[in-house]
Amino acid sequence: MSNVRVLVGxxxxxxxxxxxxxxxxxxxxxxxxxGWEIYHVKGSPADPNRxxxxxxxxxxxxxxxxxNDGGKTWEPVGNKxxxxxxxxxxxxxxxxxxxxxxxxxxxxxxSLTDPxxxxxxxxxxxxxxxNDGGxxxxxxxxxxxxxxxxxxxxxAGGMCLHTIVLDxxxxxxxxxxxxxxGAFRTDDAGTTWQPINRGLNSVILPEPTAEVGHCxxxxxxxxxxxxVLFMQKHWDVMRSDNAGDSWxxxxxxxxxxxxxxxDVHANEPxxxxxxxxxxxxxxxxPEGKLRVYRSRTGGNEWEALTKGLPQSDCYVxxxxxxxxxxxxxxxxxxxxxxxxxxxxxxxxxDSWAPIARDLPSVLSVEVQTLP
Amino acid sequence: MIRVWLPAHLRTLARxxxxxxVQVKGAVTQRSVLDAIEACYPVLxxxxxxxxxxxxxxxxxxxxxxxxxxxxxxxxxxxxxxxxGAEPFLIVGAIAGG
Numbered sequence: 001m002s003n004v005r006v007l008v009g010x011x012x013x014x015x016x017x018x019x020x021x022x023x024x025x026x027x028x029x030x031x032x033x034x035g036w037e038i039y040h041v042k043g044s045p046a047d048p049n050r051x052x053x054x055x056x057x058x059x060x061x062x063x064x065x066x067x068n069d070g071g072k073t074w075e076p077v078g079n080k081x082x083x084x085x086x087x088x089x090x091x092x093x094x095x096x097x098x099x100x101x102x103x104x105x106x107x108x109x110x111s112l113t114d115p116x117x118x119x120x121x122x123x124x125x126x127x128x129x130x131n132d133g134g135x136x137x138x139x140x141x142x143x144x145x146x147x148x149x150x151x152x153x154x155x156a157g158g159m160c161l162h163t164i165v166l167d168x169x170x171x172x173x174x175x176x177x178x179x180x181x182g183a184f185r186t187d188d189a190g191t192t193w194q195p196i197n198r199g200l201n202s203v204i205l206p207e208p209t210a211e212v213g214h215c216x217x218x219x220x221x222x223x224x225x226x227x228v229l230f231m232q233k234h235w236d237v238m239r240s241d242n243a244g245d246s247w248x249x250x251x252x253x254x255x256x257x258x259x260x261x262x263d264v265h266a267n268e269p270x271x272x273x274x275x276x277x278x279x280x281x282x283x284x285x286p287e288g289k290l291r292v293y294r295s296r297t298g299g300n301e302w303e304a305l306t307k308g309l310p311q312s313d314c315y316v317x318x319x320x321x322x323x324x325x326x327x328x329x330x331x332x333x334x335x336x337x338x339x340x341x342x343x344x345x346x347x348x349x350d351s352w353a354p355i356a357r358d359l360p361s362v363l364s365v366e367v368q369t370l371p
Numbered sequence: 372m373i374r375v376w377l378p379a380h381l382r383t384l385a386r387x388x389x390x391x392x393v394q395v396k397g398a399v400t401q402r403s404v405l406d407a408i409e410a411c412y413p414v415l416x417x418x419x420x421x422x423x424x425x426x427x428x429x430x431x432x433x434x435x436x437x438x439x440x441x442x443x444x445x446x447x448x449x450x451x452x453x454x455x456g457a458e459p460f461l462i463v464g465a466i467a468g469g
Contacts, residue, residue, distance in 0.1 A: 035380060059430040059464045060380060060418040076384065076414045080422045102423075 003370040004326050005070065006334055007051065008342055009038035012360035014053055016041075016071045019355075023332055023346040026355045032074065033065065040107050040321055040364045043070075047115035048368050052134060054105040054120070062104050064120075064134045077134035081105070081122055084141035090124065091153035100124045100144070107321060109164035113171075121161035125152060125178040127190065140190035143176070148195060148212040155179035155215050155234075162320055163219050167226045167243075175229065175244060180215035183231070185244050196244030200233060217260045218320045222269035230272050230299070232262040232320075237274055239299050250299025255286050261323035265348060266331045270298040273325075273333060273349060275318040283338075284315035292335070294349050308352035309343065316341070321364035328369055336362025373404055374459040381419075381462070385412040390459055399454040401433060402445040419462065434461040 006017040006026075013031025032038075036055045044050040051067040053074070062081065065074040081102045092098035103123040111117035116133040126144045128137040152159060160179055167173035172189040175196070182197040200214045207213075215234035222228065231238040231247065235258050238247040251257035256276045265271035272295050278286045285291060290309045293302040316339035326332035333345045340359040345352045372392040377385065385391070393407035402425075409416045420427050425445070427433070432441045436450045436458050452458035 057380070058467070059378075059428065060384075061421075061428060062417070063384070063414075079417045082423055 002328060004328070004332060005043070005048075005368040005370060006324075006342065006344070006355070007041035007043065007071070007364075007366040007368070008336055008356070008359065008362060009041050009053070009321075009364035010336075010340070010360035010362050011037055014038040014041050014055075014071075015356065015359055017342065017355055021328055023326075023328075023344060026344075028356055029071070031360075032071065036063075037104075038363065039105060040366070041071075042108050042110060042366045043368045044110040044115040044118075045112050046110070048370055050110070050115040050133075052108045052110060052118055054108055056104045062102075064105065064108075066134050078130065078136050081120070081128055081137050082139070083126060083144070084139040088144070089150055090159060091151060093154060095153075097150065100126070102126075103158060106160045106162045107164055109166060112166055112168055119164050119166075119174070121164050121176065123158045123160035124154075125159045125161040125181060127161055127164065127174075127176055129190065140186075142186070142191050143184060143193045146184070146193050146195070148181070151212055152178065152181035153213065163216070165219055165221050165229075167221075168223045169226050173226075173243070175219055175221070177216040177219050177231075179217065180234075181212050182214035183216050183219060183244055196240070197247075198245065199240075199247030200238065201236070201249075202234065204234070218262050220262045220264050220272070222264040222266075225269045228269065228298075230262050230264060232259050232274055234258065234280060237262065237299065250295070252295070252300035252302055254293055254302050255291075259318075260320040261318050261335060263323045263325055263333070265333075266325045266327040267329060268296070268331070268348075271296050271348070272299065273323065274302075275323070275335065277317060283317040288313050288315060290314040290316065290337075292333070292345075292349055292352075305345075305349040305352070307350065308345075319363055321366075322362050324365050324367040326367045326369045332367065334365050334367055336365040338362065372456050373399060373407070373453065374456055375404065375408060376459045376461045377415075378462060378464040380464070381415060384414055384418070387412075392456075398446075399449050400446050401440065401443065401449065404449065404460055405445075430465040430467050432463045432465050434463055435459070 002021040008015040013034040015030035039054045041053040049070045053065040055063040087100035089097035107121040109119040120128040163177035165175040229240040292305040316337035323335040336342045338361045342356040
């Protein structure tokens with residue numbers, strides 16, 4: 001029978017939750033790297049025992065940790081993220097030019113085929129790649145060097161590259177998202193990039209349909225249908241059927257279309273999940289009810305999933321990297337909250353239960369389905 | 372030998388239990404001591420000062436002989452008591468954050 005491993009990054013360390021395939025009993029290990037912010041932990045699809053973790057603090061900067069045994073032991077690897085060439089400037093909050101400065105790694109995306117190749121999305125926004133298991137890192141400068149770079153600006157959480165999606169059908173194609181610049185795609189393995197924001201409409205921008213400047217919160221894809229992308233934007237839930245060339249809104253009957261996470265059912269490419277959040281200044285669920293919304297139609301028609309989730313006085317947030325799915329049948333869905341709970345559903349969202357209740361504020365959740 | 376006191380998180384990272392000792396060739400300065408620490412414990416590279424600018428991280432402080440040396444030039448000589456090993460060079464995480 002398969003096993004499931006949930007990798008949780010929090011404000012004060014990493015935790016690993018493990019269960020057998022029924023997903024009824026969970027064992028928690030951690031905190032790993034106690035006291036450090038763990039923005040993201042992710043396993044290699046090519047070798048599930050190879051994990052990478054982004055570890056940082058405001059005191060001592062950035063570290064990358066690597067495990068070769070599924071998180072039992074870790075070793076620090078390379079932490080030198082140096083922008084290629086002259087870093088240049090982006091827009092600061094007040095519209096003035098501000099030099100690019102490395103702050104932290106938000107997201108680690110291991111290659112689909114090589115455990116030693118891993119991508120890092122960083123703040124200030126850029127993408128780096130390591131081909132030696134995280135020992136050394138090289139920027140893919142074509143992204144930041146795209147002519148729009150000087151017009152990118154930070155969102156409230158900083159100017160972060162937080163989403164990296166690899167196309168399983170095309171090794172040269174990668175999608176990324178930046179707050180607040182928008183979504184970009186490369187078709188040549190990172191040499192050149194193009195903005196893919198046509199159809200996005202952000203009223204917070206002076207030009208709402210601008211080429212760049214959109215605050216994209218998350219992009220999700222089903223590996224069987226890599227041309228179809230789903231996006232949770234600052235406001236609006238969006239869908240593209242042409243690999244990002246254009247987008248259309250699928251918010252439909254959601255109670256609010258603000259939110260951070262979005263994910264796709266592992267076995268049903270048209271079943272998607274979001275967690276609506278009240279507004280951009282009120283980062284908690286509407287009416288104090290924590291509800292996951294599921295669409296089985298690829299958007300527009302949504303149903304609230306509430307069984308097992310708090311339906312009163314709940315004012316947590318679910319951050320952009322804090323939802324994931326396993327690939328079992330039925331599909332497991334997992335998300336973590338800023339209140340330190342990790343909720344799991346072993347029936348594709350029909351019912352939920354906390355598998356950890358009192359962790360530090362959760363920054364990220366990833367899931368591995370193990371043989 | 373120069374005695375260096377590391378903050379708790381960096382002791383964990385470097386897998387040392389307490390004060391460490393490093394050998395410094397030439398003048399004993401912040402820069403030469405930090406260079407020696409990073410040579411002995413490569414995992415600490417980038418945690419005390421920025422990889423590129425070599426500037427002290429804002430929330431890292433350097434104390435010795437009851438003085439705050441954080442704002443001294445990295446090439447200024449450290450006190451004789453540090454150079455002789457009578458007093459440790461203290462690397463401290465500033466009181467900040469939560």
